[in-house]
Amino acid sequence: MKKKIEIELFAVTRFALKLAAIAGLAFVIAKTINPASAAEPKTKTIVVGTTVGDFAILVNEGLKPELEKIGYQVRLVQFTDYVRPNIALSEGALDVNIFQHKPYMDEFSKEKGLKLSVLAPVPTAPLGLYSGQLKSLSEVKDGTTIAVPNDPSNLARALVILSELGWIELKKSINPLRVSHKDILKNARNLKIVPLEAAQLPRSLSDVGYAVINGNYATSAGIPVSSALAREKNDHYINHAVIRTGDLNAPFAKDLLEATRSTSFKAFAKKRFNGYKFPSEWK
Numbered sequence: 001m002k003k004k005i006e007i008e009l010f011a012v013t014r015f016a017l018k019l020a021a022i023a024g025l026a027f028v029i030a031k032t033i034n035p036a037s038a039a040e041p042k043t044k045t046i047v048v049g050t051t052v053g054d055f056a057i058l059v060n061e062g063l064k065p066e067l068e069k070i071g072y073q074v075r076l077v078q079f080t081d082y083v084r085p086n087i088a089l090s091e092g093a094l095d096v097n098i099f100q101h102k103p104y105m106d107e108f109s110k111e112k113g114l115k116l117s118v119l120a121p122v123p124t125a126p127l128g129l130y131s132g133q134l135k136s137l138s139e140v141k142d143g144t145t146i147a148v149p150n151d152p153s154n155l156a157r158a159l160v161i162l163s164e165l166g167w168i169e170l171k172k173s174i175n176p177l178r179v180s181h182k183d184i185l186k187n188a189r190n191l192k193i194v195p196l197e198a199a200q201l202p203r204s205l206s207d208v209g210y211a212v213i214n215g216n217y218a219t220s221a222g223i224p225v226s227s228a229l230a231r232e233k234n235d236h237y238i239n240h241a242v243i244r245t246g247d248l249n250a251p252f253a254k255d256l257l258e259a260t261r262s263t264s265f266k267a268f269a270k271k272r273f274n275g276y277k278f279p280s281e282w283k
Contacts, residue, residue, distance in 0.1 A: 044071060044072050044073070044252065045072065045073045045074075045075060046067060046072050046073070046074050046075070046095050046096065046252055046256065047075045047077060047093070047094050047095045047096075048063075048074060048075070048076050048077070048094065048095065048096050048097070048098060049076075049077045049078075049079060049085040049088055049089060049093075049094040049096070049097040049098075049099070050076065050077075050078055050079070050085070050097065050098050050099050051078065051079055051080065051081075051082070051085070051099040051199075051216050051217070051220075052078050052079070052080055052199075052216070052217075052220045053216040053217060053219045053220025053221075054123075054125060054215065054216045054219045054220070054273065055098045055099050055122075055216055055239075056076060056078050057272065058098065058122060058123065058269065058272075058273075059074065059076050059098060060074075060076060061268065061272065062265050062268045062269055062272070063256070063259050063260070063265065064076075065264075066259035066262050066264065066265050067255065067256070067259050070255060072252070072255070077093075077094060079099070080199050081197065081198075081199060082099065082100065082104070082108075082151055082198060083108075085097040085099055085100075086100075086105070086108055086109070086112070086114060086116065086242075087112070089116065089242065089243070089244060090112075090114045090115075090116065090244065092244075095243065095247070095252060096119065096241050096242065096243045096253075096256060097241075097242050098122055098239065098240070098241045098242070099216065099239065100239060100240065100242060101124070101153070101236070101237040101238060101239050101240065102118050102236075102238075102240060103153045103177045103236060103237070104151065104153040104154070105118065105240070105242055107152060107153055115244060115245040115246065116242050116243070116244060116245060117242065117243060117244075117245040117248055118240040118241070118242055119240065119241045119242060119243050119248070119253055119256065119257055120240060120241045120256070120257050120260040120261070121238045121239070121240050121260075121279035121280075121281065122238075122239050122240060122241060122260065122269075122279070123239075123269045123270075123273045123276045123277070123278050123279075124215065124237065124238050124239040124276055124277045124278075125214070125215020125216060125218065125219060125225050125273070125275075125276050125277075126215055126225070126228075126231045126232050126237075126276070126277055127154065127157045127158065127161065127212060127213070127214055127215065127231070127232045127237065128161075128212070128213060128215065128218065128225065128228025128229070128230065128231045128232070129146075129161055129162075129165070129210050129211075129212050129228060129229050129230040129231075130205065130210065130211055130212075130213050130218065130223060130227065130228055130229065131205070131210060131227075131229055132147075132204070132205040132206065132207070132208045132209055132210050132211055133205075133206070133207075133208065133209050134209040134210060136229065137165065137229050137230065139209075140167060140189065140191075140209065140210075141189065142189050142190055143189070143190050143191070143192060144189065144191055144192070144209035144210070145191075145192040145194055145207075145208040145209050146162070146191055146192065146193050146194065146208060146209060146210045146211065146212065147194050147195075147196050147201055147204040147205075147207075147208045147210075147211040147212070148193055148194065148195055148196070148201075148211070148212045149195065149196070149197075149198040149201065149212065149213075149214060150195035150196055150197055150198070151198065152178070152180065153177065154198060154214060155179075155180065155181075155195060156176065156177055156178055156179040156180065157212075157232055157234070157237060158193075158212035159179045159180075159181075159183070159184070159193075160176050160179060160232065160234065161212060161230055161231075161232050162191070162193070162212075164230070164232075164233065165230055167189060167191060168184050168186065168187050168188075168191065168193075169184070169185045169186035169187075169188075170183050170184060170185060171183045171184075171185045176234060176236075177236060181193070194208065198213075198214050198217055199217055201213045201214070201217060202217055202218060202220075202221035202223060203221075210229070215276070225275045225276070226274075226275050237277075238277055238279055238280075241256060241260065243256075261281075266282055
């Protein structure tokens with residue numbers, strides 16, 4: 001009798017082991033055929049790249065809380081130039097970057113062969129002319145040195161500001177998004193227009209009469225946007241959240257877009273970024 005029971009237990013054990021082996025094999029096959037069916041982490045991560053200053057604040061204090069409400073972790077990576085954020089995005093080190101306007105993205109993508117697309121507009125500090133050694137517009141004189149951004153799209157913006165002030169004259173029928181030094185028709189005051197890396201412009205103020213500075217670098221250097229002696233009037237230069245073109249329909253992209261449209265995010269931005277340009281969609 002004892003021997004019979006042992007035989008039956010052995011048979012049951014073998015049967016159970018076979019079932020476990022089959023179940024394990026099925027799980028492995030399912031994971032191989034459909035990796036998405038494997039258990040995923042409960043918390044998803046979005047890696048956001050920005051330049052230092054206001055965009056970092058926008059992400060940490062504005063977008064991050066919105067995304068955390070729906071189960072995301074947000075990791076911020078800050079850059080001090082306008083080149084690496086797009087390279088890092090294209091290579092997959094970032095999921096999204098927030099620092100640039102569409103004309104710059106288009107020009108950079110074309111030059112580098114990148115496939116990037118704008119996702120959502122964000123609050124943008126206008127480009128402005130700030131005082132250096134000279135404290136008012138009326139102090140401009142022959143030979144005054146003016147520092148400007150050296151990248152093509154922001155250089156164009158700076159030259160348009162100088163033309164709107166009447167300090168230089170640009171050629172007629174030019175594309176204001178693509179203005180360069182060769183488009184200066186007259187420079188009656190012989191202004192010395194010196195291109196510098198955008199991040200270096202606030203530091204140049206003690207050495208030049210004026211500097212045309214991007215809003216994010218002005219704020220990161222503690223220079224109030226409201227202190228600009230002149231601001232650009234063109235509305236083409238609203239900055240955007242930018243992602244890889246292939247991710248436009250990704251779930252995280254849709255969630256990020258909704259976060260930028262949320263009532264609480266808009267309220268935060270309007271309170272925190274006084275004097276900025278806001279997306280026309282917000283009106």
